[in-house]
Amino acid sequence: MTPAVPTLRCPVTQPGSIAAHGTGDRHSLYVHLRQDHPVYHDPALDLWVVARYEEIDEVLRDRSGAYSPAETYAPVQSLAPEAAQVYDSIAFVPVTASTDPPIHTRFRRALTALWPTTAGQLQPWQKHIEAHAVEAAEEVAARPSGSGDLESDYTQPLASRVMGDMIGIPAEGLDCVTAGSSNMSDLLWGHLDPATQHTSALGVQKLWNYCLTLIDDRKKHPQDDLITGWLDYQAPDGDNLTREEIASMLMEVLSTNAETTSLLISTTLHHLLTTGSYTDLVRHPEQIPGAVEETLRHDPPLIGWLRCTTRETTLGGTRLPAGVRLLLLLASAAEDEHHGLQDPHVFDPRRPSIPTTLNLGAGSHFCPGALYVRLTAAAALEALTRVLPALTLHPDPGGPTRAVNTILRTPRRLPVTWATGELNGTMLTGRHC
Ligand code: HEM
Structure with a gap:
């Protein structure tokens, strides 16, 4: 409903x-x-x-x-006793987003030692992200119905798979991460009835336990991933990360990542499809980064x-x-x-320049995922415009898909249809470079 x-x-x-x-x-x-x-x-x-x-x-x-930022993870709504009991029982340690220096400096250093924040560090991931995007777009295009919901069929699974590979979450764990992250933002920033609060708190607890399981597994079976990296991380002062600190950092990276990246892609698509600019990007893929930037400004996650x-x-x-x-x-x-x-209220994907926004934060807490989300969103649009150049948004997308949230932009359904054929020499499905 x-x-x-x-x-x-x-x-x-x-x-x-x-x-x-x-x-x-x-x-x-x-x-x-x-x-x-x-x-x-x-x-x-x-x-x-x-x-x-x-x-x-x-x-x-x-x-x-x-x-x-000390109270970043204190719920905005007051929690009913059952939900509060579950949430309070989670041994979550304040890490990067909710600490001040010098504690913040310690966690930020451990985070950026392993998470890629520069173009050079992200470069080895670029081809990988692009390949995931093409694969996900081709899966959508292969649907015999010629229709689907881009939010649930494309942007969400794509963001989750890329995140899984970057962080070290196996495919079978992605549903737990996606559900737990939604539960977390609903619990922290939503306005839920007591029963839903309780269900959400249990979902967050499940994600926490899953993070601990992953850490324990990587202790026994190290892999080339972020979790193993944090276990092996040698802090300059010898103050290495504890199991609970790693689980808290993992929770933070997963929950900030899981929803926002997919939201950025689906919101960009929503604006492009409703304003008719999607076709422009099919013809001019070089305009894709500008469209992502404009969505980040005009309608941020x-x-x-x-x-x-x-x-x-x-x-x-x-x-x-x-x-x-x-x-x-x-x-x-x-x-x-x-x-x-x-005209700041207008969505204009062809703006010649956009002044710095605060939508990824500013100062010492500036979002470490800033470059990564831009790259992933651009790859997602590049793949979709190439594989499905003729998309039509359903006239009644059906409104928001989740309860009211004070911090997170409410996700929308993106029901679309597509056709096969040719558009001025461009194949409508399966266009290849
Ligand atoms: C479009 C997607 C995203 C948006 C809009 C976004 C936005 C933000 C914002 C507004 C902040 C607060 C900054 C401040 O307090 O000044 C933040 C912090 C943070 N973000 Fe993102 N974020 C996104 C994606 C990601 C991703 C993919 C990651 C994965 C690493 C991530 C990890 C974090 C972390 C760990 C912090 C806390 C940093 C610190 O306190 O030093 N975010 N983000």
Whole structure:
């Protein structure tokens, strides 16, 4: 059943909350917030919502210690006792995303020692990712029905297989990772009834136990993968990673990766298909990186991110108490009128240049997956436009597929059909270079 999409109204002047900004027309809500309530307290979420580029940038790049990511993994919704008991029992250690220096420095170093963050480090993976993308696109094209849902049939399995290979997750474990990661974002940032909270908490616990099993297995049977790499990792000061720390880093990398990469690809496809620009990319594949970049800006997978205050401070002229949580509206910052972009509310895959956005973070916590997701998304589009150049989006895609989430952009179904034949000399299926 498709969840109802709530109508967004000004949460300050009318009863309501920004909790549902992942659905509906959030662009007009953001304009209103940036103009009239750039920093305000949402009583339903008990979060201070920050809407403008300038203040979000200030918080993310803060070096004074006024802001901390310490509560990144504290659920935004209050958990019912059954769910809280399960979630609290998980021996998750705060690692990269939820720590401040010097602890953050230690985990960030261990992460980037093994996870590729530069073009040179990613280069050996490039052919591999491209091959996975072509294989996944050909699997879709081989469907006799000539139709499918690109979200569940293409972007999700592709992102999951690539991630599995990069990290060392065997094919039979991918479903557990995908389900556990969705459970994690639902539990942390969704708004669920107590029974669903409990089911989600059990899913997160299952993922945690799976991470521990993988680590124990790699201790006995080392492989050429990230998990074995962390087990062998020699920290400069000799403070090597413990089993629980590796499991926590694994959980973090899996959960940040599993949903966002697939979302970036499916959202790009959604915009390309609804604006008719997909065909342009079939003819001009060199425009693909620009289309990915524009989606990252205009409709990012993570529409918000979290920080908390460590002391009383002032942000954008608003006094913030110590110990409160902030919801940084990343998607709003990316369309801030004062950030030098023409028509920021318009999706334009041919923009000549895009100013730096905050949609992958900024400062010392900047997303280590930034290059990887761009590469994977570009490979996915390149393969699909080549293998299935004539895609038509179903006129009624059926709306969002998941419950309202405050941080993660709600995934959409992408039901499409395709035809065979020729388009100005280009084969409509199975085009080859
Ligand atoms: C389109 C996909 C992605 C988006 C939109 C995204 C976005 C973000 C954002 C907004 C942050 C917070 C940065 C901050 O606090 O300043 C972050 C951090 C992080 N991301 Fe990503 N991410 C994506 C993909 C990935 C992937 C594929 C990985 C796999 C390695 C990853 C791993 C992480 C980690 C470990 C952190 C914490 C880094 C730190 O605290 O030092 N992300 N990401």
